[in-house]
Amino acid sequence: MQNWLSTLVTAQLAAGDWPGLSLAAAGLSVLALGLYWLAGVLQRRYFSAQVQTDSSNKARNLLVPELARLCLWLLRLGIVAGWLYLVSGLVNAEWQQQIYAVLIGPLPGILLVISLGVFAIRIGYRLIDLFFEAIRDGRLLARDRSPRLELRIGTFSGVLKGTFTVVLVTIVAVSVLGKVGVEVGPIIAGAGIVGLAVSFGAQSLVKDVITGFFILFEDQYGVGDFVVINSNDSLSGMVENMNLRITQLRNSEGRLITIPNNAIQTVANLSNRFAQVDLKLTVQHGSDIDRAMALMASAVEALRSEADWHQKILEAPRVLGIDELSAGGVGLRMLVKTAPLEQWAVQRAIRYAVLRAFEGAGILLVGQTAPAAPPAPLVVELLSGREENGKKS
Numbered sequence: 001m002q003n004w005l006s007t008l009v010t011a012q013l014a015a016g017d018w019p020g021l022s023l024a025a026a027g028l029s030v031l032a033l034g035l036y037w038l039a040g041v042l043q044r045r046y047f048s049a050q051v052q053t054d055s056s057n058k059a060r061n062l063l064v065p066e067l068a069r070l071c072l073w074l075l076r077l078g079i080v081a082g083w084l085y086l087v088s089g090l091v092n093a094e095w096q097q098q099i100y101a102v103l104i105g106p107l108p109g110i111l112l113v114i115s116l117g118v119f120a121i122r123i124g125y126r127l128i129d130l131f132f133e134a135i136r137d138g139r140l141l142a143r144d145r146s147p148r149l150e151l152r153i154g155t156f157s158g159v160l161k162g163t164f165t166v167v168l169v170t171i172v173a174v175s176v177l178g179k180v181g182v183e184v185g186p187i188i189a190g191a192g193i194v195g196l197a198v199s200f201g202a203q204s205l206v207k208d209v210i211t212g213f214f215i216l217f218e219d220q221y222g223v224g225d226f227v228v229i230n231s232n233d234s235l236s237g238m239v240e241n242m243n244l245r246i247t248q249l250r251n252s253e254g255r256l257i258t259i260p261n262n263a264i265q266t267v268a269n270l271s272n273r274f275a276q277v278d279l280k281l282t283v284q285h286g287s288d289i290d291r292a293m294a295l296m297a298s299a300v301e302a303l304r305s306e307a308d309w310h311q312k313i314l315e316a317p318r319v320l321g322i323d324e325l326s327a328g329g330v331g332l333r334m335l336v337k338t339a340p341l342e343q344w345a346v347q348r349a350i351r352y353a354v355l356r357a358f359e360g361a362g363i364l365l366v367g368q369t370a371p372a373a374p375p376a377p378l379v380v381e382l383l384s385g386r387e388e389n390g391k392k393s
Contacts (some may be wrong), residue, residue, distance in 0.1 A: 070119045077111060109179045117172035124164045132157050155222040159243055204262050205245065211261040212244035221247075221269045226341055228268040229259060271340035274314060277347045279336065281354065282329040282366045289330060292363050293319045296334050299353040309349065312342040329366040 132153045174188070214220075221227045221239055227249070229235035237249035237257060247264065249257040283292055300317040303309050315337040324331030338346045358365065 106179045110176050113175045121168050128160050152222050207262040208260050209244045220267050226270045230265050275338045275343035277336040277343050279334045282331045284329050284364045287363045295357040299357045312339050
């Protein structure tokens with residue numbers, strides 16, 4: 001076909017038939033554009049039909065949509081390559097020879113390897129999503145729709161997808177090097193030796209990865225949790241990002257704290273499944289203790305009955321009673337179970353409600369002074385009489 005087309009083009013050029021060549025090039029362009037558009041229409045219609053299929057067929061139809069997507073992508077590449085080859089033959093035979101050399105060279109193989117790599121990554125992502133969807137729906141484990149499970153699935157899914165992508169990209173890169181004529185054998189052997197040397201020189205990195213894996217696997221914490229690392233308040237905050245190597249916290253001052261997983265010895269998770277308010281108040285000696293404890297419980301119950309706080313306060317309060325006795329006063333303690341990450345807002349609201357209840361009952365906290373009593377009526381009359389006598393005199 002190449003010799004036939006070159007001979008035809010050469011004859012037409014010699015005859016000065018530029019209008020015919022231009023018309024042929026335009027016709028080929030319209031044909032290629034039409035085929036390209038038709039491939040796009042087929043792709044859109046096929047995948048719109050796939051979206052409407054029953055979700056129970058997701059596992060069975062996993063490979064078919066991605067294979068169709070890959071074939072349509074390769075078809076579009078073929079249309080573009082064929083158009084370039086044929087149109088270049090109508091314009092300049094040397095250009096056609098160069099494009100032909102490219103098309104039979106390593107470029108198609110490279111494009112195929114990259115396409116297969118993208119295909120494998122998409123399949124891997126869908127398999128990971130199906131796996132965690134089965135866990136969420138209770139097909140692999142007990143059914144659990146808790147926010148905690150959603151948080152854990154999101155964290156673990158992101159780490160697995162990231163690791164899978166790095167592995168596939170490495171494989172594709174090595175394959176592309178092989179297509180362009182680079183000897184990959186020595187590269188792989190050298191990478192093995194370098195990896196062995198790095199494993200000895202970067203043992204802390206290996207420990208970080210192992211520790212990070214068990215943190216995820218054991219569900220010690222996840223993105224969105226509030227944690228305290230190693231019982232150190234300066235290493236506390238909301239988990240903003242985590243992977244197999246590091247954990248990043250955002251503290252109350254807005255600082256982003258990065259901690260290697262290997263440095264994590266103990267973790268206090270303040271938002272795993274539920275949280276708790278530990279309220280301690282010290283009232284003055286001589287106060288009605290029973291009345292004070294009843295007011296503490298009733299203040300929480302009244303707060304819990306409100307719509308804004310009902311979902312945040314999970315259970316009725318537990319008034320533990322007298323927690324401390326000292327010369328300064330009587331310490332009272334109460335525990336309130338709250339939703340995750342709501343303990344601070346609930347604690348502030350409870351403190352305000354209890355303070356108002358104590359003020360209404362005349363119960364004083366340590367350090368408070370009683371408000372001055374209003375003057376008795378008799379004293380007021382005597383004082384007013386003295387003022388009148390002073391004015392007359």
